[in-house]
Amino acid sequence: MTEKQEKILQAALELFAKEGFHATSTNKVAKFAGVSEGLIFRHFCNKEGLLQAILNSGERRLKSLFAEIIMETDPKEVIRKTITMTDHIDESEYDFWKLQFKLKWELEISGDKKMQPLKMALANAFSSLNYESPELEAELLLLFTEGLGAAVLKGSSINTEEMIQFLLKKYKL
Amino acid sequence: MTEKQEKILQAALELFAKEGFHATSTNKVAKFAGVSEGLIFRHFCNKEGLLQAILNSGERRLKSLFAEIIMETDPKEVIRKTITMTDHIDESEYDFWKLQFKLKWELEISGDKKMQPLKMALANAFSSLNYESPELEAELLLLFTEGLGAAVLKGSSINTEEMIQFLLKKYKL
């Protein structure tokens, strides 16, 4: 991975996240990256290839974020970490996460599969704690988490911190 | 509102909802509506004007959906109706709702303001029922509603019916 390649990825991530995939031209990406437009195609084949490269490079981020939760053995900790997940997203990664949410709607790229391991970990946790419907509980909590994440990334008026504390109390954590 | 005007709106709604605003060309809209492309601009000025027209015409739908909940006097009913809201969306209106969600991410058009009255009604309801943090409860429930709506519209694997019943039980309704 050359330096210019990285610059392209970085520029594309930021622009795709800010303006959307379709609204960002390869020309804009090239200029923003300080690179000739042709180079994008040399390295990433086409615009979609560029997107894939971003997504792939981000997969690690996603997995490491989830891994910390999934590896957890204490069920209460699994739930607590899920709830506070939003708080642990570094501001420098906002673009990546925003892009994830954007793509779900713009290109209908579902993130469901990626959530599956987390969902199972949660279901197990709720099961250990003798919740009646652990799977539904897991799904519900993920719904909350996603909603909270979306709210943060869109700059909604929601007070995230308060909401997280509120949820923790609700789950007696 | 002429017949062709309606056809344009209808076509645009469907295409914008399916493929996104930027990914849908006015040419495609015109062809889909069986209309000359120029007519779009005579009636709606801009591509964006076309979008606005769709949004405005949908405002009624949105308000009537919310009104039914807000007018409710029984606090328990307010909460129940909010939870089951997703179920009451007619399949014929999927395109409209999908567009709403899509736009939130594609054009960063926030729906926060529109939710405000509903949020207040919910807060009041929770307050009447002596919940400790009625506003946070309201916000949380809205997070759920949005999440569930999104899941349905994206064709997620979530079992909506089950989830709704689950939540109703949680709120003792």
Next chain:
Amino acid sequence: MTEKQEKILQAALELFAKEGFHATSTNKVAKFAGVSEGLIFRHFCNKEGLLQAILNSGERRLKSLFAEIIMETDPKEVIRKTITMTDHIDESEYDFWKLQFKLKWELEISGDKKMQPLKMALANAFSSLNYESPELEAELLLLFTEGLGAAVLKGSSINTEEMIQFLLKKYKL
């Protein structure tokens, strides 16, 4: 000639003069005249027909302006009136004259023929006054007059009044 017909002509004259024939759309003319666009075509056939109508209606103005000079019997007066012609153009007729000049270049509509009678009158005048080359003198004076007119209509920095006095002195008038 109905009232609306006149309004169209008036609007078209002003717009054609200000922005040019090609740069003025029939739509703009219609809006400026407070009239439906279709009406323009009902009355004037097409855009060029509208232009012709303006030109024809202006022909009278042009002829009456020249007539006063041509009818003059005193040769000195012929020359004097030609030189001061620019001064006698009413400000309300600027648009018409500006259009004349514009069209010469935009559509290469020559005004040469219309000048012919004036040129002959001038040649006769110079001949009566025993100028050596009366025809060339006539042509030269017309060159000056046109240049002066153009300068005025373009809002050039030339001091017209002074220049006219200067010319009158040169021709000993």
Next chain:
Amino acid sequence: MTEKQEKILQAALELFAKEGFHATSTNKVAKFAGVSEGLIFRHFCNKEGLLQAILNSGERRLKSLFAEIIMETDPKEVIRKTITMTDHIDESEYDFWKLQFKLKWELEISGDKKMQPLKMALANAFSSLNYESPELEAELLLLFTEGLGAAVLKGSSINTEEMIQFLLKKYKL
């Protein structure tokens, strides 16, 4: 400046001069230049940018034409060269000059500033020769030059050669 860039400029100059700026489509320019239409915008940004490029490249021509007169020290020669200027315009440059005249009317781009140095040189010349109103003399002569130039470029019926000789005699040159 690539070969195709030059071809575009050349084609645009010819077409703008012949048909006018507004009446010439970029498509026409591209076809005439044997080039893809997009290339125009890559190199010149806008249609207007294309025009500016032509104008800028022509500025040299204009300055060199004037320089020869302004540098002249003999006042009589200054006047003589001004009068005969029209004759010194190469036929290959007609398009450029025609465009200059056209633009004055089509886009109201004034050439006044460019004439200023020449006007001052003429005023000085007339002053040296003890003319009473050197500045007005200068302005009048420029009026003549412009008028004659216009006549030539429009293919008027004026006999340019004769007229120039006539004026030279008038100024005793």
Next chain:
DNA sequence: AATGAATGAGGGTTCATTCAT
């Protein structure tokens, strides 16, 4: 006479992509 809906061709411009260097 007058409107306003409707059209199809064409306007300038941007797009993702290719190619020679």
Next chain:
DNA sequence: AATGAATGAACCCTCATTCAT
């Protein structure tokens, strides 16, 4: 690996004009 010229299709939009009413 990297550039920048070059392309052709598609973009949004405006045009002069026609037609039903």
